[in-house]
Amino acid sequence: MMPILQIKNLTKRYGGLTANNDISFDVAEGEILSVIGPNGAGKSTLFKQIASFVSVTSGEVLFRGKTISNLAPHVVARMGVVRTFQETTIFKSMTVRENIIVAHHLRSKASLLGFFLGSKLARADEAAFGKSADDIVDFLGLEAIRNELASNLPQGHLRALGMAIGLATGPTVLLLDEPFAGMNHDETMKMVASVRRLRDERGVTVMLVEHDMPAVMKISDRIVVINFGEKIAEGTPAEIQANPRVIEAYLGSEDAAIGM
Amino acid sequence: MTKTNLAGIGVFLLVVFVAVPMMIAVSGRWDFYYTLTSVALLSIGSAGVWLTFYIGRINIGQGAYALMGGYVSAVLMTKVGVSFWLTLPLAGLFCAVISVAIGLPILRLRGVYFAMITLVLTEVTRLTALALPVTNGAKGITSIPLPGALTVFGVPLIPDFATIENPKLAFYLLAVTLMVLTYAALWRIVNSRLGHLCRSLQQNEELASSIGVNTAHLRLLAYAISSFFGGIAGAVFVAISQSIYPSSFVVTDSVNFMLYCFVGGLGFVMGPMLGTFLLYFGWDLLSVAREYQLLIYSAAMIALMLVLPNGVLSLFDRREGPK
Ligand SMILES: Nc1ncnc2c1ncn2[C@@H]1O[C@H](COP(=O)(O)OP(=O)(O)OP(=O)(O)O)[C@@H](O)[C@H]1O
Ligand SMILES: [Mg+2]
Numbered sequence: 001m002m003p004i005l006q007i008k009n010l011t012k013r014y015g016g017l018t019a020n021n022d023i024s025f026d027v028a029e030g031e032i033l034s035v036i037g038p039n040g041a042g043k044s045t046l047f048k049q050i051a052s053f054v055s056v057t058s059g060e061v062l063f064r065g066k067t068i069s070n071l072a073p074h075v076v077a078r079m080g081v082v083r084t085f086q087e088t089t090i091f092k093s094m095t096v097r098e099n100i101i102v103a104h105h106l107r108s109k110a111s112l113l114g115f116f117l118g119s120k121l122a123r124a125d126e127a128a129f130g131k132s133a134d135d136i137v138d139f140l141g142l143e144a145i146r147n148e149l150a151s152n153l154p155q156g157h158l159r160a161l162g163m164a165i166g167l168a169t170g171p172t173v174l175l176l177d178e179p180f181a182g183m184n185h186d187e188t189m190k191m192v193a194s195v196r197r198l199r200d201e202r203g204v205t206v207m208l209v210e211h212d213m214p215a216v217m218k219i220s221d222r223i224v225v226i227n228f229g230e231k232i233a234e235g236t237p238a239e240i241q242a243n244p245r246v247i248e249a250y251l252g253s254e255d256a257a258i259g260m
Numbered sequence: 261m262t263k264t265n266l267a268g269i270g271v272f273l274l275v276v277f278v279a280v281p282m283m284i285a286v287s288g289r290w291d292f293y294y295t296l297t298s299v300a301l302l303s304i305g306s307a308g309v310w311l312t313f314y315i316g317r318i319n320i321g322q323g324a325y326a327l328m329g330g331y332v333s334a335v336l337m338t339k340v341g342v343s344f345w346l347t348l349p350l351a352g353l354f355c356a357v358i359s360v361a362i363g364l365p366i367l368r369l370r371g372v373y374f375a376m377i378t379l380v381l382t383e384v385t386r387l388t389a390l391a392l393p394v395t396n397g398a399k400g401i402t403s404i405p406l407p408g409a410l411t412v413f414g415v416p417l418i419p420d421f422a423t424i425e426n427p428k429l430a431f432y433l434l435a436v437t438l439m440v441l442t443y444a445a446l447w448r449i450v451n452s453r454l455g456h457l458c459r460s461l462q463q464n465e466e467l468a469s470s471i472g473v474n475t476a477h478l479r480l481l482a483y484a485i486s487s488f489f490g491g492i493a494g495a496v497f498v499a500i501s502q503s504i505y506p507s508s509f510v511v512t513d514s515v516n517f518m519l520y521c522f523v524g525g526l527g528f529v530m531g532p533m534l535g536t537f538l539l540y541f542g543w544d545l546l547s548v549a550r551e552y553q554l555l556i557y558s559a560a561m562i563a564l565m566l567v568l569p570n571g572v573l574s575l576f577d578r579r580e581g582p583k
Contacts, residue, residue, distance in 0.1 A: 051470070077472035085470070091463040102456045106472035112481075115453035122453070169471050 002065055004029040004205050005050065005081075005173060009059035012045050019045040020229040022059070027173070032199055032206045034216045036240075037226035038249065043209040044086050046226070047175045050207075051083035052076040063173070078106055080172030084162045084179065086209070092151040096142060096161055099150055100133040103168035107132075136164050140194055155182030160191065167198070174198070176208040180215050188212060192219050217241070225249065276436045281429060293428040297500065299540045300435035304442045305493040306520040306532035308486030311446065313526050314455070315482045316462035317367065321378030322490045323514035324385040325355040329491025330498040330508060334401040335394055344407035345418070348495050355491030356484040367479040382514045389506040400505035407434075407499055431500050438496065439533070442489055447529050449485070458482055523564055525571020534572055 003026035012019040020042035027033050035043050048054040050061050052071045060069040068076050091099045107129070108115075110122035137146050140160050145153060150161060159179055166174050179195070180188045192215055198204045210216045216223065217237045225233040225240060227249040233240055240246055284292050305322045312319035329351035336342040336350060366377050389395045406421035424430045449455050457478055460468040469475050498504045516539070524535025542560070546553045568574055 053466070053470075072474070073469040074472050074474045077470060082472075083470055085467065089464060089467045089470075091460055091467065093463060094459065098456075102460050103471040105453075105457065108453065110453075112452075112454045112457075116448055118448075118452070125453075165467070165471060 001029065003027055004064060005207075006062040006065075007046075007050065007059075008062065010046065010049055010056055010061065011058045012042070012049055012054065013057045018229050020049075020226065023226065023229075023231045024059075025224050025231065025234055027205060027207060029205055030199060030203055031221045032195065032208070032219055034220040034223045035207065035209045035226060036211070036213075036216055036223060041226045042229040043226055044177055047083055047177050047207070047209060051081055051175055053083065077169060077171075080170075081175070082166050082169045082171035082173070083175040084166045084177055086177040086181070088155070088158045088162070090150045090153075090158060090161050090165065093149065095147050095149055096153070096164075097133050097137065097146050099161060100136050100164050100168045101129045103165040104129040104132060104170075106169050133168065136167050139167075139197070140164050141190060156184065156187045159183060160187075163191075163194075167204075171204060173205045173207065176206065178209055178211065180210055180212045188215050195219060273440070276440070277433070281432070290428060293432045295541060295544050297428075297432045297435045298497075299537050300432070300439040301493045301496050302517070302520065302540060303533040303536035304439055305490050305517050306524075306536045307442050307446050308489030309517045310521045310524075310526065310529075310532040311449070311458070311482050311486045311489075313521055314450070314462060315458045315479055316370070316465070317479070317483075318371070318375040318518065319378050319483075319486065320375050320514050320518050321381035322486070322517040323382040323509040323511065324378075325359065325487040325490030326494030326497065326513065327382070327385050327389060327504075327506075327509040328358060329355050329494030330504045331389060331395050331401070331494075332491065333495035334404050334498050334504045337404055338401055339394070343410070344405075344495075344499055345410045348492060351495035352488040352491040355487040355494075359484050359487035360480050363480050363483040367476070367483060379511065379514065382509065382511045386506045386510060395506070398506060400503060400508075402503040404498060404502045404504070406502065431496075435496060438492060442492075443529065443533060450529050454481075519561070523561070523572060525573035527570060528573040531571050531573050538572065 005027035007023060007025050007027070010023045011021050023042075023046060035046060037043055045054065049056050049069070052068060052073050052075070056069045060067045062068070063076075063079060063081055068079060068081060091102065094102065104125075108122075108125050110119055110125050114122040115125075134146075137143055140163065142157070142160060142164065145157055150158070153161065159182060163174075163176060163179055166176070176195070180191055183191065195206055195208070196219065199206055208216075208219075220237055222234065222236055223240045224231060225243075225246050232245045232249060233243045235243070280292075280296065284290060305326055308325070309319045309322045332351040332354045333344065333347040336347040337344055342350075362381065366374060369377065390397055395401065406427065407418070408422075409416060409420040410418040421427050421430055450458075457468070457473055460471070460473060461475055461478055465475050468478075494509065497508070501508075520535035520539055521532045522535065523539055524531030524533065528534075539561070543553070543557055546557055549556055564572070
């Protein structure tokens, strides 16, 4: 089967700084693939390149065999490749539910004019979005904060909301940049389960960047390791934990917590 | 829409269409017609500026579109002989098209950069009107005929303004009708998906594009609608004064449109209308203070911004989001 994403010789330079260099790997449909590496390794840059939020200096990303590099981000999102953000990125002055509803944009069948005039199609869309938003709220266990203003939420809930927004677009591939950051152990385990169910029940292919190694080892089918912008390893969690280059890279940094 | 909303709208319509004309007739203050007509037209322009605020852009260039709209209507009426009623939508459309051409490069800019360019826009438009042959330079276009009769499919809808015994009232009714239509449209925009997307843009453009919103298109659309309103307002102003000059709308007017929005409240659809009314009418009333007019006006404005940074309407409602 053709890989859903092919990352080919991806390189990004910011002036003289090489954020990542000649990275290649494939992502299979329906897999959960984690990208790990020390701070500043180039993980977020990789995700931004895949989702076309930054241009690629060289190399390309193929989605179902077609290049998606250097397109506008909303075009790539429309094709089904959607990212979430490492920084807390939500619509602050909307409620949780409003955030999720507005993120259904790609699923509208009615035109903006149709929405303005309140056409039948538009009203059907609104109803469908409301229902789907409630499903997502239930799916991620956000019932208690459904009508809470996003700016009032604690960090853990913000991460979950970021994921809910990504989910609402109906992605084929979801790129989660540090989805468990700022969550306590219980919250993380709940999210790990949610991501798993996302793949199992909805068939979404998930890529994620995470520093929480126990969570990464638990959730991933495969792992890609990046260090100083270079891919240094790729394999199953067991293979990665036993890989000497990975251990060396992690021992050289503060979080020497790869073996667990 | 709630019952209180509906009742409020009903009262508002009664006041502007019935109570105001009656009060003016009783008091004999016919000059108020001119003031209130101006308020209505200016608040159409402010509605546009407010919409650009709604996508997170500070628009200090609405005077440019009012001027353009005015000239389009004036030129079409005097040189081509088109009926005023047809020039009205054409003026709006012309401005919308021009604003797309202008917005394409500049809407990418944010904050003070966008604001500064729009500020320059009014001046550029004035200079263009001075230079172009079709606008007749500094002499402007004068002796513009009053709006003629409007007949649709043989049904006379509006009589010829030249034959009306009270054109002041007629212009007032025209202006408030357009104002009501504008704010109804604005309300629909804000409360439909288009408005939700505008809010998403205002709050986080990157996140908006990550959920598939074509942010460049959306900004252009909002700016085009905004400019359409500006053009409409300008065209009716010209019909009232029956003349237009390059200085009919200047940078001060552009700044005022923006201030009206601030004072009324950027979070409220009715904000720009209320702001326009308070500031324009207040300025007019303050003329009794003679040489202190500007001083008192400016002091009141500063006080308002200090005490109510979110606009006068925030007094009545402290919820977030659109009203
Ligand atoms: N817009 C930019 N301009 C210049 N340099 C950048 C830019 N974005 C990222 N970088 C640099 O590229 C390198 C990789 O950054 P990136 O954000 O991809 O790291 P990361 O692996 O996600 O790190 P972290 O785990 O801390 O999030 C860093 O050295 C960073 O400073
Ligand atoms: Mg990062």
